[in-house]
Amino acid sequence: MTKVTELVADVVTPLAEARGDELVDVEYVKEKKQYYLRIYVDRRPGGIDIEEIANLSELVSEKLDELDPDPFPEPYILELSSPGLERPIKNEKDWERAKGSYIHVSLYQKIDGEKTFEGTLKDLNQDQIVLEVKIKTRRKDITIPRKVIASSRFAVEF
Known part of the structure; x- marks a missing residue:
């Protein structure tokens, strides 16, 4: 993990855990000319639904906006999603x-x-x-x- 993704994980983990969710992974990538911050969350058993992801996305967005100094050098698009059925096995x-x-x-x-x-x-x-x-x-x-x-x-x- 990079410093940015580690910082994001530190911010998101307590928010997710307070709701019974689990932070699965964080990616901060540049594709073409746009940066993306991708956060993957899950809930066991049964997974997480789109409404729960939307609610968590709002909480995460607010917390990231409060970070000072801003760890993001460029504007980015925040994407929260479940890791899907074929999620990677990383750790x-x-x-x-x-x-x-x-x-x-x-x-x-x-x-x-x-x-x-x-x-x-x-x-x-x-x-x-x-x-x-x-x-x-x-x-x-x-x-x-x-x-x-x-x-x-x-x-x-x-």
């Missing part, structure tokens, strides 16, 4: 939440001839994850070292 808390869930994992190097896997996260520790994948009509456990995981996210099983 240890996300990994713990993903246990028992269907996930997608992309790797830096091949394992069993593949660089991507989808399956149910059965177990994990600091060094590796165990993913139950379906190969044709059979299920197989694959152990993946965490150091070779390039990215991971929740996935929708079809």
Whole structure:
């Protein structure tokens, strides 16, 4: 996280938690000539709806406007949203939440001839994850070292 995103996380976290929400991620990016401050929040169980996001957006906007000195060098567009069904798995808390869930994992190097896997996260520790994948009509456990995981996210099983 950058200094700006860390500051925003420090402002947003207590606002979200007071409402029973969870701050998932903060992004501060420049796309073309416009800056965007994207804040992802969720509520468990069941997720967060658009009305709750709109209410939180107003609270966050007010708090960010009160910051002095202003940490934003340029005008920006504030976007609050849920992380969606296929939210990324970024930290240890996300990994713990993903246990028992269907996930997608992309790797830096091949394992069993593949660089991507989808399956149910059965177990994990600091060094590796165990993913139950379906190969044709059979299920197989694959152990993946965490150091070779390039990215991971929740996935929708079809």
